[in-house]
Amino acid sequence: MAVLAALTMAGVGVVVATPAPAGAATAAVACPTGWGSLPKTAADADDGSLTDIRTGRHDCYDRMVLDVPTAGTTGIGYTVHYVDAFIQDPSGIRIPVSGGAIIEILVSAPSYDPETNTATYPGQGGRPLPGVDLTGYRTFRDAKFGASFEGVTQVGLGVRARLPFRVTQLSGRLVIDVAHSW
Numbered sequence: 001m002a003v004l005a006a007l008t009m010a011g012v013g014v015v016v017a018t019p020a021p022a023g024a025a026t027a028a029v030a031c032p033t034g035w036g037s038l039p040k041t042a043a044d045a046d047d048g049s050l051t052d053i054r055t056g057r058h059d060c061y062d063r064m065v066l067d068v069p070t071a072g073t074t075g076i077g078y079t080v081h082y083v084d085a086f087i088q089d090p091s092g093i094r095i096p097v098s099g100g101a102i103i104e105i106l107v108s109a110p111s112y113d114p115e116t117n118t119a120t121y122p123g124q125g126g127r128p129l130p131g132v133d134l135t136g137y138r139t140f141r142d143a144k145f146g147a148s149f150e151g152v153t154q155v156g157l158g159v160r161a162r163l164p165f166r167v168t169q170l171s172g173r174l175v176i177d178v179a180h181s182w
Helices: 002-009
Strands: 040-042 052-057 061-067 078-083 101-107 140-149 152-159 165-170 173-179
Touching (some): 052 140, 061 101, 061 140, 061 152, 078 165, 101 173
Antiparallel strands (some): 040 078, 052 061, 061 173, 078 101, 101 152, 140 152, 165 173
16 A cells, blocks of 8 residues: 555556456347258268267357267268157167257267277267266257167257257267257
């Protein structure tokens, strides 16, 4: 305090920074709309095996990423669509998935190496996805592994409600974004 008084008396201007009030407004995030909730598909383009599934939270959407690194840049076949119930292929067993709506993800990539039959992703039918914790997500509620049969892996994603989603392909990755709102 003595230093502040001495500087003021010496004619040196002192600027003191004060924090913004607790209720200060922040800029609103503009979220994209128009993705829709109809099925999205792409034809098989390249062979590859599923190696990981991970999720992330964003301002406008929750994201799921399926890694198929051997698919390269030519693409990954997929079907992503809403279903009334998550039914394991080929057994026909209903797998419970929590949430107001269920998105079924079918990716043309087995969770095993077709040459050696060794697992490349540790998912087990009817069980939660390994390493995926959806605590604190605004849209995602549950994620279950269905099966990996005849080169196609099946995942059930429980979401809060039937919301718009988009599917994007990046090199060796399939990205599913589900919006927080319409």
